[in-house]
Amino acid sequence: MLELNRWSDIKGLDTPFLAINATNRTAASRETNSAFFRLRQAGHWELPEVAREAGIKGRPILLFYTEKGQSTLYIGSCVRMFVSGETARNRPRYVFTVSRKWQPIGTTVVSFSTFFRGFRLSANPTVAWIDKGAYVYPALEMPDNGETAAEFAGHGGYDQHGLSSLRVGHERFVRNVRRIWGRCCSLTGLHSPNLVQACHIAPWADAAAPDRVSGNNGLMLCAHLHALFDAHLIAFSDAGELLLERGLEPGVRDLVLAGGSTELRRRLNKAQIHFLREHRAAAKKAGKRFELAL
Known part of the structure; x- marks a missing residue:
């Protein structure tokens, strides 16, 4: 242990x-x-x-x-x-x-x-x-070698805890998304607790409080798909079809398609379609253009 x-x-x-x-x-x-x-x-x-x-x-x-x-x-x-x-x-x-x-x-x-x-x-x-x-970070323990506090601090290699914001209710969001999609990736079907994550469709920062914890505002995605989705490099159509950003690098495109699926595993409801449209609108505003994954 x-x-x-x-x-x-x-x-x-x-x-x-x-x-x-x-x-x-x-x-x-x-x-x-x-x-x-x-x-x-x-x-x-x-x-x-x-x-x-x-x-x-x-x-x-x-x-x-x-x-x-x-x-x-x-x-x-x-x-x-x-x-x-x-x-x-x-x-x-x-x-x-x-x-x-x-x-x-x-x-x-x-x-x-x-x-x-x-x-x-x-x-x-x-x-x-x-x-x-x-949390108040305890005073640094000075080594007995004549170093000043500034010199010792400059070496790094220690934890410095500061104030941070906490996403109150994020655990509830994860539970709500899992109730809809289960614990497998919504696209590939992969079941791996270390790799599959609950992903917001409309980002937490932009969503109203009820939408931040809504299961309809989420997908279960493999970690690399989650990152690409957040960066507006992949998206999904109203029918759940996988969309790829037109400028996506060939190697990244191959990695996405290696999952073997180009369509979400479940039919989307109206609320999910609404959030996916918001995601695509934000991508378009950022200059992204999508095409169907083939």
């Missing part, structure tokens, strides 16, 4: 997410946490106000589970939460349920606070809302 030293070592984990520090120091805590664990739950935790405001359902929960000095990291997606009691300050405690049994992703030898260094945690951290927008 992978050894992880900080939150950003976890591949594919984006913020925001809830991190829970479950430490089994006593027999009672071991029994309680083990019972919750078997039920795909984590229980009796006070929730930070920012997490209550953002909403937990559908978000990842990272469980920092420590027993006998060994910390194992588990991850799950929250599908349910309910109030299980109150704290001494009359604040609610919650139980969280995840969609599947807790998935182990690695182990760590560092503490919870070290693992999430750069985020504001309480003095005795138990539950933290991890959001890049609240």
